[in-house]
Amino acid sequence: MRFIDLLPAERVRAGLAVRDKAELMERLAGLLAGDGEIAPVREALLARERLGTTALGHGVAIPHGRSASLDGARAAFVRLAEPIGFGAGDGRGVDLVAALIVPAHFTDQHLKLLAELAEIFSDPATTGALRNAADAPALRHLLAHGHG
Numbered sequence: 001m002r003f004i005d006l007l008p009a010e011r012v013r014a015g016l017a018v019r020d021k022a023e024l025m026e027r028l029a030g031l032l033a034g035d036g037e038i039a040p041v042r043e044a045l046l047a048r049e050r051l052g053t054t055a056l057g058h059g060v061a062i063p064h065g066r067s068a069s070l071d072g073a074r075a076a077f078v079r080l081a082e083p084i085g086f087g088a089g090d091g092r093g094v095d096l097v098a099a100l101i102v103p104a105h106f107t108d109q110h111l112k113l114l115a116e117l118a119e120i121f122s123d124p125a126t127t128g129a130l131r132n133a134a135d136a137p138a139l140r141h142l143l144a145h146g147h148g
Contacts, residue, residue, distance in 0.1 A: 001109060003098065003116050004144040006075035012136040017081040024084060025049070028063060028099040031076040040069040041101050055088035059131075060121040062114060064100040073102040073109070079130060079139060096121070096130055 011031045018024045029042035044065030048054065055061040076099045083093025098117050102110045120126055126146060133139045 001073070001113070003075055003100070003113055003120070004140075006073050006100070006113075007077060007140065007143065009137065009140055011074070011076040012140045013076075013078040014133065014136045014139055015081045016078045018084060020084055021049075021086055024078075024080070024097065025063065028076055028078070028097070031078075032074045032099060032101045034074070037069060040067045041065075043067075044101055045099070053087035053089075055086040055094055056118065056121055057088050057090040057092065058121070058124075058127060059083060059088075059092050059094055060096045060098075060127060061086050061088070061094040062098050062100065062117050062121075064102070064110070064114060066102055066104045066106065066110070068104040070101060070103045073100065073106060073113070075100050075113075077139060077143060079133070096127060 018027060025045050029038045029045060033041045044067040045063050048065040049063060054063045078097045080095045083095040086094040100113055129142050130139060133142055
């Protein structure tokens with residue numbers, strides 16, 4: 001299973017405007033919860049964030065968490081209209097956000113998905129292409145197929 005397999009078009013946003021990290025987490029929880037309860041998803045994301053920031057640096061963050069309320073893994077991707085503070089080690093604001101929520105029993109698969117995301121976002125050409133993508137469908141296409 002790849003990140004893109006968990007990312008339907010309706011959970012991709014380009015130009016999402018949020019004031020701060022708290023508002024972003026609320027919006028991500030709503031995207032990830034779908035028709036389900038937002039509260040457990042939000043709490044899972046916030047619980048992980050309390051352990052330490054999920055910002056990778058270079059304007060990228062991967063908020064993620066585990067929730068017993070889910071029966072399957074879900075992902076969302078947003079490009080923010082303006083970078084926000086996220087506590088990144090390099091001090092840079094975050095504008096590219098890949099969010100992941102998995103059932104509580106997911107272990108190895110969760111780590112593989114996070115490693116895949118770290119690899120995608122370690123490529124400056126890919127992050128540049130994501131920042132310049134025209135819209136949400138273009139973002140999803142880049143995440144599925146890369147920048148080349």
